[in-house]
Amino acid sequence: MPFFHGASGFTVEHSQLNEVAGDQFIVHGTDGISKLYESVAAEALHDAMERSNAPRCMEGTRVQLQEDFMSWVYGTHDSADWTDRLWMLGAAGSGKSSIAQSIAETCAEKKILAATFFFSFRSQKTNNFTRFIPTIAYQVALAIPSTREFIAAAIVKDAAIVDKSLKAQIYALILQPLALAREKHPDELWPYVIIIDGLDECEDEEQQAAILNILHECINTPQFPFRIVIASRPESEMRKYFGGLGSSRTHRIDLNEDYDVEPDLEIFFGVSFALIRTKNLIQDEWPAEEDVAELISRASGQFAYASTVVEYVKDKSRQPKERLRQVLGIHSDATQEHPLSPLYALYDSILRKCPDPKESALAIRLVNNTFISPNKFVAAAAIRNTLLGYGVDAWARAFDNLHSLLFIPEYDDFSAGYKIRHKSLLDFLQSEEHANDLYFSHTAVQTVTAIRFIRMFERKCFSSACARTNADPRVLAALELNNNVFAYYLLHSDRKSPDLVQLLRNTNISSCLHLGETRVYLLPSALNEIWTAVHHRDLGVSGPHFMFASTVRQTVFFRNSALF
Template identity: 30%
Template sequence: MDIINKLNPSTSALHEVGQRAECIEGTRKEILDNIMNWAGDGSSTTMTGYWMCGMAGTGKSTIAQSVCLGLKRKGLLGGEFFCSRQIEECHDYHKVIPTIAYQLASRNAKYQQALCDVLNEDLQLASKEPQYQVTKLLIDPWKRVVSRGESPFLAPVIVIDALDECRDISLVLEFIVPAIKKQELPGLKFFLTSHPEQHIKKHFDLDAIQQERLYVQKFYLHNVEKSIVKKDISLFLGKGLIGLGISKDKLDILVERSGALFIYAATLVKYLASGGHRASSRLEKVLNVKGSPDKIQTQMLDELYTQILSDSLDKLSPEEQDQSIRIIHTVIMTGTPVSCQIIADLLDYKVQDVKATISELQSVLYTSGPEETI
């Protein structure tokens, strides 16, 4: 039986497709070591799920790419699905489970046979909703593999990157996360990444996980100690701009400007390194905080944030859009962390309306504390 035709997997969602960057050697070392140690831990007490959450531009997809390459070298890569804003078929939530099932089948002969049996019983599974796909394409055939004695010491890892870029991904998470938590896929591990958006966060409720002693651990990338991020970005910029002879004091300024955003650092490298004879003048423009940046200087960052804001605002009514834009402007203009209540008081809005806007934009607006300081 032709499994490809039966499953119709996405060939564009693989980590090897396109210009996917990996972490520069020496950067993100502690984070990558932590993930790879988790992947290689075969003890019965280790978590079977690992959710890495981070704001836009903090480097999640680059880390996920490096994780895939590291897992592949160790023979631990079970399958992957890289959601991509640029590739339309990666937006389809129906593709996620069939693509993972296809990759597992190509790497495990016993699972392939079990999957073929399931597909022979129902040829339409690949087009059905996730509640059927998770059970019929993953849980049932995988349990047959385990029941036949296939329980490897080192569990293969499934990597799903950028959940937030896949439309209606909640419909998949609603069924795959409980399966991970309840260990219904023994011998498999899942590494997931996303923005801290509410429709995704709700599936990884920390209190419920701790209370039920379930099997998913969380890691907030944007909360990584600033000194570690600063060191990594300094190394990244130093290697990326090595041919320009930039002095250490100027490089330190670029590091500070980047903050915790690797995408900003990557934008700087692309802008300056491609400048040729204009590199020096471009550097001075970047260092001149009073000057206005060229569009090309911030293009990558602008495109990312514009898309996130558009996706959020497009779902709202005209009145709600206007309200949200005023809230965003106010957050930016305060110039210092403030609570949702203060924003509400300044605009004479209801605090729940402010919280709604902030919740929808947690990919680009950092919040902390019990009173949701922005």
Template identity: 30%
Template sequence: MSRRWMGITLPNLRISKRRGQYHVEDTGGESEGTSRDADQKISGPSGTLACFEPVNLSMPSKPIQQPMKQQPDDRRGTRVALTSAPAAVEAEGPQTYIQPRTEQQPDDSSQPRDLDSEFSRPPVEKAEPRFPDNGGIWHDLSGNIHGRPTNGPASILSNAQGTHIRQANIVAGTNVVFNHNSEDVARGKKTMLDNIASSALYNARNTFDPPQCDENTRVALLRAIKTWIKDRLATSARLQCITGSAGTWKSALMQTTARECETAGLVAATFFFSANDSVRNNLQSFIPTIAYQIALSNKSDPALGNCIFRAVDRDPSIFQRDIECQLEELIIKPLQETFPQGYVELFSSPSFPHLIAIDGLDECVDRKSQTKLLQIISTTFIDKGLPFKILLASRPERPLQAAILGDSGYVKNKSKVIDLDKHNPSVDIRKVFQNQLGKIGQESDDPSAQTNWPSPQDIETLVGAAAGLFAYASTVIKFVSQQHRWPCAQLATVIQVIKSSKATGRAVPVRKHPFAELDALYRSIFVFAQKEYATQCDDDDPLAVIRLARMFTLPLPCFNLAVVKSDRLVATSHPYRIDSRDESVADMEHIFQFKPGQLKFMFSDLHSLYTVKSDGSQGAVITPYHKSVQDFLLDPARCGDLYIPHYSVVGSWTTLALGILAEC
């Protein structure tokens, strides 16, 4: 038998069997006791009679209980070895378990004494006599089995022998939590880590130069967002949506908010979609990534996290299930198991991280997946009262229109909306240009850029061209800050392009266009909209959506048509005026010979670039948010194979006019 218990050397015990009794000898002890039926001596601590009787393992038996006798009180206490379970003894032949009995000598006192208090009573009269070391167990009577003074707090393992605790977490001096299989938590955690989208975290290592709000910019918006996050009242809205056209820097607000809330211990999870990353442009890893972060977010209480990891260990195939099943098994059930009393107090607790930040929902490439996620947020996270607040950022595309932004949106009354297109950020953009360009000039080797650069006139030119678009400002700054180029020359190129660009499509030829990054954003939106339209409609025109957008936004001459109505008695005529900027949606659908609702469908994926009108009022059907969209479409060097020549657009209008004339 191992002579070490919990890392402590045990005393040398030798057991011999004589006349049906078991006798124990402590090879290191000196005091003696006497057995009942034999005259052999049994070594042990002074004043203790240890008698052992064999227990038959083939049938149940109750422990032999004898009345405990006590020694006279000599103010020094008595050490008694107690066992809470039969001790296994290794010997030759069949293994036998021994049930201990402990007796003490009579005490002159007539009142029973409390053993616990007796063990912890400090010495008061004289120093305790020391026992031999016996392998490091008992050094003196004033210490317990661990060598600690017995006048301190009582230990739940005091005087225990033959006790083995496997895989247990001791969380407090008076509490023991037995984790019968803690390995399942580690296995589940590792399995889960292999199935998350680590690049979707807001602070992922592979996210290069993520956008953030400059110091002292977007102050009012950030304050409003943080006020909503910190409001833990059960009546506060659980969903806040940040929306706006392309380039309004929704992601910068999300990044800045996530970083500041992470420092305050408020973030439960983040997921930043990206259309160019196959790992995070879909919902396959969304729930595992969110659940994994929730499991690790509460650093003071790992109970919820352990429950989530055990669920994964029980069923590793959960990652091949649909999103509803993953949500149920990895978030809802662990929450119910960990907090069976409900989430009201949990949600209001300052120590519980409760913010889930989801950025770029529009960059989830499948529109149906966007709709499904919005439905889950509504029916599960909000309606079931999960203890989280969700901060969502997305362009105002079709799924968001149907769920939140539209008048009949099913999440409209459950959420708050921040529309960045309704905030004029010109003051903040001016600060961005001044701070960033000034810093670039000071850090460069260009002597012309190190002082009084850029000029106030150049700053105003840039602010006017940006027209409230942070993406425009960001693109200019990245172009000017290119390595191995002097910033003064780079900025001069930008100013030249701004001043020379014309609506006719003729732009200043440059070696590398300063708005290449902005162009890539616009291109991705147009290509996606055309692809979605082609999958739904039988149209041979590969640029049908772009052509229509050009026709509606390009200034065109008005057509005056004479429509003659005659019969045998009278002939009259009146002019018929066609102007795409004045007609209603229904009128334009009639002119194009579209079915009702077709115009709305064709422009449904361009809400991040254009204001799209779908009602019956007069006026422009679509209007671009920013002049740079039209500049992109009119410059073949910028839009490449998406370019439609001006004469082709005018020819399309002429064909429509001739068709109307022929019909008349």
């Protein structure tokens, strides 16, 4: 039916007539886009006022990474390694947002940026997916003028579209307008890069998954013209998607593995301290080279540490030398703010998102308990998981949200071990003042380890038949090595711990140490420590342990420390 069929006696001014999906209606000027803007998260745009002071890559840093990124951006369908999405993953504090901001600005300058969305847990507008599609659609309307009339028409046709499902939104506000615009302007060149930063800061994991899935559907639509960049921590939903459904046609950039950032950190500290020297009229060569080297080492490749240090040192107090001494630990005043408080707040926020924050904090301490053995094999994740009594479910609950703080191998990995990404993380967890209820003393960690060892011995070694038939030989080998350090845990445990005392009363440690027919080799010092531990007067245990003492002296063979 034609427009205004049967109508008379009226005029239309400054309006546009549209027909979308067979429906005819009037779009009054820019009313549709104005209405859409009401559902936009303006602070999620790369050039938003709120992002005026957002961190960017300092000149001369991240050069190779940015070159690699732009090479990917300019790749064509004809390229053998062409992909339509890029996942830039990195630990907390690795500089993902700075890189995303810099790359967004570069793409905008080159007129190839279609849209951005910077998620942030700090804002109710950017910590969920409610405004995600409207914000992307609004930017597409600005970046690709030929789509504007169709996006506006979609809003006028159905003002409630912004409250419907992601699938309905992306079809009405992006896919259909793109198709109509392309039909009308088949040869028009469009910006084609969409950058999504901090998807892990979308607080609901189901919403993260929903965004990934809807983008996946779009990418598999032939008419979809965009290349998608997602920057995030390697959290659960991202690992699940990019390890499965999104594994093909995805280019990965791993900030923790693919680039050596120490030269960039050296540039960053050099430029930053030069500015501080100028501002504070410092004439001498400061700081010392060895101090800068120490800061680079402590940063563990994380720019969050470096920027936090610089912000603290350049504080308006104008005492940069004194504040740097505090950072380096040369001088500390408990009455002053801790230099790394912002970084500690980041660690705390990550841990608080775990199902059981205290268990996850303890898990970090346990797997970093290096006295388990410096032997590379015994450091393997599968061995440590067994020794520490982690079943698959408990392991997932403790570690699943910690990938931005730890390198976490697969549960049954017998080759790779856990690796702390941030040295300052342990400083945080070992400080009762800063970790608060996430703090565990050294004694508490050793006590928990001793208890878990004993329980593991009970499960794995209750009989020689078990040792021969059910136990993994690699685990048995680890048990041989770790009998030596079991003594250490007992010696450094809280010997008044009710759980530990009860276990020592009820467990046949002698049988455990025999491992059935497997001979256990203990260093003389370890044997003496076990003797001391189980007979310490504070334990209040007796009976079987006197038998254990004589048995262990008769049956345990001594070997040198090469076993470690």
